[in-house]
Amino acid sequence: MGGGGSSNSSSLGDTSQLEERAKEILQQGDTGRRNVFISFAYEDIEIVNLLRGQAKNENSDIEFNDFSIKEPFDSQRAEYIRQKLRERINQCSLTIVYLSTDTPSSAWVKWEVEKSIELGKRVIATHSGEKAPAQIPEFISINKIKILPWSSLADELKKT
Numbered sequence: 001m002g003g004g005g006s007s008n009s010s011s012l013g014d015t016s017q018l019e020e021r022a023k024e025i026l027q028q029g030d031t032g033r034r035n036v037f038i039s040f041a042y043e044d045i046e047i048v049n050l051l052r053g054q055a056k057n058e059n060s061d062i063e064f065n066d067f068s069i070k071e072p073f074d075s076q077r078a079e080y081i082r083q084k085l086r087e088r089i090n091q092c093s094l095t096i097v098y099l100s101t102d103t104p105s106s107a108w109v110k111w112e113v114e115k116s117i118e119l120g121k122r123v124i125a126t127h128s129g130e131k132a133p134a135q136i137p138e139f140i141s142i143n144k145i146k147i148l149p150w151s152s153l154a155d156e157l158k159k160t
Contacts, residue, residue, distance in 0.1 A: 037092040037121070039112040041102035047128060048098055051150070082111065089116050094157070097140065099127040099147065104137040113139050126150050 040048045089095060095116035103109055116123050125140050125147040127133060132147050140147065148156055 035092045037089045037095045037112070037116065038098060039095055039109050039116075040098035041100060041106040041109055043102040044098055044100045047100070051098065082115075085112060086115060086119075089121060090119055092121065095121050095123045096153070097123060097125040097145070099125050099133050099136065099140070101133050101135065103133070104135050110137065110139050113143070113145070117143055124148060124153070124156065126153050 038048065038051065089112065095113065097103070097109060097113055113123055123143070123145050125132075125136075125145050126149065127147070128150050130149055132149075136147070146156075
């Protein structure tokens, strides 16, 4: 008469995969759009705004979720900012990192990528033009993050 209940769990099978799929569906919301966190160096805000503009296109199934942070990584408000970023990343199904010559020096981008991976999010790096910047951040290479030109991003997202 105890409350163990573990004997019936084998008849349900492994529910962890079902649980993860349900979380993904919930994170995407009712719109059918993919909720994506975009990580970028603040110096790239203008080009990233173009990317955001594309997401507002009715034909796009991407909805970006991000903060534009000017605040230094080690500022007094940094812990609060990290908490809010963590919440945003956790709500998303994917993190996209915009690569530029400013990315390697951004402590925020490094933290956002590492936090995304820690939270089990898929991470893809993208860049404008045909060629990626000459200097790819070490945290991208170490984590074997796929790098795609911006023009190929939509096709890649349709695969997943």
